[in-house]
Amino acid sequence: MNINTGAHVIRKYNRSAITLVVFSLLLSIFIAFAGINSVYGVELFSKDEKPFSVSYDDWVAKFWNWWIGTSTDKATPKPDGCLINKSDSMVMLMETADTTSAQQKCVISSTQGIIIPMWIAWCSTGDPGHEHDSDEQLTKCAREGSNLGNIRSDVKVDGVPVAKLDVKMSMISGKLDYKINSLANVTELYQNKGFTLTIPPDTHKADIKPGTFRSGAHGWWVFLKPLPPGEHTIFYNVRVTPTGALTSPGTNPHFADITYKLQVT
DSSP: OOTTHHHHHHHHHHHHHHHHHHHHHHHHHHHHHHTTTOBTTBOBOOTTSOGGGOOHHHHHHHHHHHHHTSBHHHHSOOTTOOOEEOSSSEEEEOOGGGOSEEEEEEEEOTTOEEEEEEEEEEEETTSTTOTTOOHHHHHHHIIIIISOEEEEEEEEETTEEEEEEEEEEEEETTEEEEEEEEEESOEEEEOSSOEEEEEOTTBSSTTOOOEEEEEEEEEEEEEEOOOOSEEEEEEEEEEEEOOOOTTSOOOOOEEEEEEEEEEEO
């Protein structure tokens, strides 16, 4: 009788069990990371596309004219309200800089794409000291004057990650130091051209001059293709903290968590 047979069987069983556990763990990790690139029924516009035959620069111009043209009352998310712009082929969701927490319920069409602003900024000739800036200078102002800090943002659709932003922007000795830790399914737009921005007297943005001005913008966005009919949830957040660089302009910490529950028809 081989007295080692039982031990051998146990060791063989343990090896098989361990192999199964390791395989399951690796499969789970693969699925988790694969989820950031694709979700069932969810597609993203690539940076090389023109969503609905409109350039990204023009979509940015449309977004800012809508958002800055919104009054304080309309730009303040109400509990289970619907703060959204769905008058075009791309639905526009609220800017992360103007809230800390919001949950909205909206009805949109399955023929409409969705613009999600992760962290964005603009400068215009209406701003003090920028009255005579060129479009290029205005865009540089938005990027290097307003979008500094440690910036982190995530987008989830129906609970599954679809985009991730993790960057560090700081000014060191007058030069931009830009470190990208993650830029997954995110469209960073540093405008090739400026745009005309109309700021109404009742804009919700505080301490800015009303009028029509040339503007430039920079930021990180997610452009979703139309969602299939049914109920969907879009969640996006932002975490902005100072970089700690002694020579960088101050960055005020900002945190926001925004959820849209969408009925897509």
